[in-house]
Amino acid sequence: MSERMSSPKTAIIGGGIAGLSAAWFLKEAGHTPTVFEASDHWGGKMVSKRMEGCLLEGGPDSLLTEKPWALQLCRELGLAEELLPSNDAQRSFSILHNQRLHPFPAGCKLFIPQKVTPILTTPLLSPLGKARMLMEPFLKHRAPEGDESLADFTRRHFGQQTLDRLAGPLLGGIYGGDPEDMSMSATFPRLQGLEKKHGSLVKGMSSMMRDAQKRTKAGTAPSLFTSLKSGMQILPDTLAAKLDGYLRPQHLVKSILKTPSGWSVDGEEFDQLVIALPARQAAPLFSEVDKNLSRLLGQQQSSSSATLSLVFDRKDLKTLPTGFGFMSAHPLSSILVGCTWTGNKFQHRESKDRFVCRLFLGGPDSKTKILSGEDAELIDPALAALRKICPFIPEQPLAYWLQRWPNGNPGYQLGHLDWVKEIKTQANALGNLHFSGSSYGGVSVSDCVKQAQELT
Numbered sequence: 001m002s003e004r005m006s007s008p009k010t011a012i013i014g015g016g017i018a019g020l021s022a023a024w025f026l027k028e029a030g031h032t033p034t035v036f037e038a039s040d041h042w043g044g045k046m047v048s049k050r051m052e053g054c055l056l057e058g059g060p061d062s063l064l065t066e067k068p069w070a071l072q073l074c075r076e077l078g079l080a081e082e083l084l085p086s087n088d089a090q091r092s093f094s095i096l097h098n099q100r101l102h103p104f105p106a107g108c109k110l111f112i113p114q115k116v117t118p119i120l121t122t123p124l125l126s127p128l129g130k131a132r133m134l135m136e137p138f139l140k141h142r143a144p145e146g147d148e149s150l151a152d153f154t155r156r157h158f159g160q161q162t163l164d165r166l167a168g169p170l171l172g173g174i175y176g177g178d179p180e181d182m183s184m185s186a187t188f189p190r191l192q193g194l195e196k197k198h199g200s201l202v203k204g205m206s207s208m209m210r211d212a213q214k215r216t217k218a219g220t221a222p223s224l225f226t227s228l229k230s231g232m233q234i235l236p237d238t239l240a241a242k243l244d245g246y247l248r249p250q251h252l253v254k255s256i257l258k259t260p261s262g263w264s265v266d267g268e269e270f271d272q273l274v275i276a277l278p279a280r281q282a283a284p285l286f287s288e289v290d291k292n293l294s295r296l297l298g299q300q301q302s303s304s305s306a307t308l309s310l311v312f313d314r315k316d317l318k319t320l321p322t323g324f325g326f327m328s329a330h331p332l333s334s335i336l337v338g339c340t341w342t343g344n345k346f347q348h349r350e351s352k353d354r355f356v357c358r359l360f361l362g363g364p365d366s367k368t369k370i371l372s373g374e375d376a377e378l379i380d381p382a383l384a385a386l387r388k389i390c391p392f393i394p395e396q397p398l399a400y401w402l403q404r405w406p407n408g409n410p411g412y413q414l415g416h417l418d419w420v421k422e423i424k425t426q427a428n429a430l431g432n433l434h435f436s437g438s439s440y441g442g443v444s445v446s447d448c449v450k451q452a453q454e455l456t
């Protein structure tokens with residue numbers, strides 16, 4: 001950001017976590033921010049709700065503990081007491097394959113095996129699939145020039161079954177994307193780094209884990225996920241409260257124009273402009289300013305998903321599940337992509353006599369239903385798919401919350417990093433223009449906070 005202006009007037013478009021945290025850091029750095037948000041809700045996809053005495057999440061339910069930026073921001077905002085570690089005593093999950101749940105093989109770091117016996121004994125892979133996976137350290141792996149998809153990368157190392165039944169559900173699930181299209185260098189560069197250094201991912205991961213063990217020997221390992229006791233929405237709510245006076249809710253920005261000294265946003269003059277919108281929503285705003293940039297932004301693909309939180313009467317459940325939940329193997333056999341047993345993952349989420357599960361819905365068959373269908377078109381098949389594999393789930397929930405995210409998952413397609421570079425080059429050429437948020441430098445809440453911090 002420009003250092004010449006004393007207190008630059010900075011317009012930020014988008015009041016999700018990307019826009020709010022940008023406003024926070026810029027204000028701290030001496031800017032005068034104004035955040036424009038189309039709706040009356042602050043936090044975009046961060047949205048929490050109470051139902052039947054239970055705390056439900058419509059978007060993100062946690063922060064990945066190993067990405068520290070959002071946690072640091074929480075502490076900075078006085079939310080340290082809110083931090084809630086995941087209940088790692090229950091830290092295990094399953095894969096839904098052939099209508100049955102199978103425990104994810106123990107001893108895997110991500111999907112990379114560190115022990116032989118769990119792979120030999122898992123029913124998730126056929127004998128050939130197991131042999132192919134365990135051969136990885138003994139094979140030569142030649143990385144192609146340039147970017148590669150998650151699917152090709154995994155297949156090269158471990159074969160198709162590992163992709164379909166372990167890596168795809170686990171890593172593809174984070175991005176809600178198709179592993180065949182997902183850019184490895186934009187999504188999991190650390191795995192590419194391991195390949196470069198060690199050749200084999202199995203060898204690279206075990207060396208990385210040895211180093212990590214030495215570092216954590218003195219202390220205890222942190223929890224995998226961290227949530228917030230009052231719900232994820234407390235983070236944007238706190239930011240919004242601290243940014244009082246700098247916020248413009250219910251203002252859908254319709255026009256931006258370049259001026260000789262900066263930018264005009266719906267006719268109001270600013271020195272600088274931060275676009276904290278998903279790229280496809282930003283694209284039409286640039287149609288008058290720079291057609292090429294507008295076209296570039298519009299190139300980002302996206303996928304649609306929905307979360308379905310179901311609240312049951314605990315006494316109607318004959319069995320209680322263990323673990324955090326499950327993900328579905330590829331190719332998906334229904335719209336049920338995954339399920340979290342909410343109260344197992346985080347304490348204090350359910351009231352004493354209630355049981356909550358949260359389903360992730362998506363995949364090719366769900367797109368039109370998420371964009372425009374009736375609620376029942378999503379709820380009925382999802383509940384039927386769940387009950388088929390978990391017959392202890394009652395027929396009817398006491399309450400439900402269906403939260404749709406049409407085109408809500410930005411696609412980190414092959415060549416994503418070059419695409420971001422090109423956008424930055426064009427933004428620099430226009431001057432005093434920045435892009436930040438889930439479409440660009442990482443989809444997690446923490447990645448959005450990190451990008452916001454880097455604006456100062």
Ligand SMILES: Cc1cc2nc3c(=O)[nH]c(=O)nc-3n(C[C@H](O)[C@H](O)[C@H](O)COP(=O)(O)OP(=O)(O)OC[C@H]3O[C@@H](n4cnc5c(N)ncnc54)[C@H](O)[C@@H]3O)c2cc1C
Binds near residue numbers: 038254276305
């Ligand atoms: C189901 C789901 C689960 C997830 N789980 C996790 C998780 O557990 N952990 C994690 O770290 N991440 C998770 N994510 C990802 C993370 O939640 C998002 O990537 C992140 O919240 C996106 O923030 P953002 O500010 O970039 O965009 P958004 O939250 O989409 O905010 C953009 C804002 O811009 C506004 N807007 C749009 N157009 C205009 C306009 N013209 N004028 C003014 N305002 C406009 C919108 O109303 C919106 O509020 C999940 C995402 C989803 C969908």
